[in-house]
Amino acid sequence: MSNNEAESILRLEGVSRHYVQGDQEVSALEDVSFAAARGEFIAVAGPSGSGKTTLLNVCAGLDRPTSGRVWLGNRDLSELNRHQLARLRLEEVGFIFQAFNLIPVLSAEENAEFILLLRGVPDGERREKVGALLKEVGLEGMEHRRPGQLSGGQQQRVAVARAIAAEPKLVLADEPTANLDTDTAFSLLNLMERLNREHGTTFLFSTHDPRVMQRAHRIIHLLDGRIESDQRAAVRQM
């Protein structure tokens, strides 16, 4: 194992994911290999159907590769059962989705503290942390609103607060800005970037928006399930 591999928070080796649709086998990912180091801010770019969502799902253990291996930290996901994978996600991975995906019956505050609740963080500590986070994402005063009472941008901020509240090592975001207006999208990107910078959280997010790609420190281009390019950019100064 090289030093880079040892330091990587996420590593994929020869990952392929094939689906069977009717009589045909469809390849969503084909021989994908890369590693993400701690604190990286990586965009996975590519057109619709290029395999971005499948890649993120495979990275989180939500989907199993047909072949190849995925390591999260030093744990080989292929060796974990569904229960262990869920525990691993709870402990180490934060998720932000294109479709916001908040739990509709919980308030903004309850959604944001959801992971902490499952981890058994004491009430006081949890409330304090979530209160500060909601303030940080600009949702102060909206703590008790249900997702249905929040705008798309506000819901996505709650999702970000939920994803980072438990200080995961890795945040996976599937087209987090796709359903947001430009201002809200950039404000969200600023927030993600700040969290990356200040907390050292590794971000791996998919996008096909060139404006979002510009903000990434590294861009992995996917085309038809294969890595077309893996480029590093100069870190943008805020």
Added chain:
Amino acid sequence: MNSLKIIMMIAWRNLWRNRRRTILTAGTVSLGLGLLLLFLGIGDGSHRQMIQGAVGMGSAHVAVQARGYQVRGGIELTLSASQVAQVSSWLQSRREELGVTHVLRRVFAPGLASSADGATGIRLIGLEPDPEKAASAFDEKLVQGKFLTSAEEYGAVIGEGVARKLELEPGEKFVVMAQEAGSAEIQSLLLRVAGIMRTGLEDFDQATILVPLPTAQRLLRLGDNVHQVALMLNQLDDSEEIARLGEEQLPPETETLSWLELMPELRDFIKIDDGASYVFNALFFLIIAFLVANTLLMSVLERRREFALLDALGFTPTRRFLLVILEASWIAVLSVAVGTVLGYAGHLYFYHKGLPLDIFYSSEVSAGGAVLDPILYSYLSWRRIAGAAIMVFALTFLLALLPAWRGAKGQDAHLLGQL
């Protein structure tokens, strides 16, 4: 603890996302439980009426007899005066504790009754008129004349069928013949009809003649011996326990039997009736179960994306399974609460007002050796309520297993990207 709290909270709130569906589901189960309690109450009530009716017609809640009398029924199998005294002293210190309201001595014998107009086989019952009047229902069944008194040594109350066959009226005389105990000698006695009774039990009315205890003892040459010491209780449900105590504590030459052993036909009828009722109730709940199972499964299938989200957030399969089970449990809690109130309210109504079935049958209908009262009064024990509630919980839990397994299974990550 925190995670269980949030799972319970999500489960509770999930119920009210589709208020109408939850109300309909819980309402269906509540109604089912309410009706079940009502059926059980009326069924148990009618059974108790039959038992009490039969007890009032010469049987007992608990009876002490010479060992073997219940099976063989020989006239010579009697309790001596000293054995009766032993029973009295056994009861003396604990009569109140055991809830014994009346202690009645009785004699039974087959015989032949004849008048100028004919003869018929009879069953003679010798009893103590005053205590029996207070404890039994014979007095209430008189259609002519009056009940026995201690003063009228040769008075007899006869069944309507006996009166018809022998063409007897109150005040008229007839002769009863019976074999004396312990010998082949036939003894006879001239009696006068004091009253005629109609109990509704055909066999009973066709053959029963009641006479004062000393008269029967004299006829049968029994001395002070009796065939039975009958105990009447405050609580029917105590019968078996008191019979068990009697078996343990009274002399081994005696047998102490509860109504279940004294009236095996009635016991078996109730068992069969209960069995049929259980099958009917089970079928009824099976129909409800399919409706509830369908609702629970649909509610999970239409939330596949949500379960995928929970999976992505680290909500383990066990927790997702528990979430669905808790959703079903909340429905069960609501249903049991509302269903019990509904069932109990129905029970209270029929406990006080009764369910009149006299348009279907008269008071002369009998089954298992007891008369079916045309007005049924509900009787609902807490044991029945608890049993029904546990059944609803258990059934809901079973019905939730498949949806819970589906919710725990996950594997719907592809839905997370959908709007």
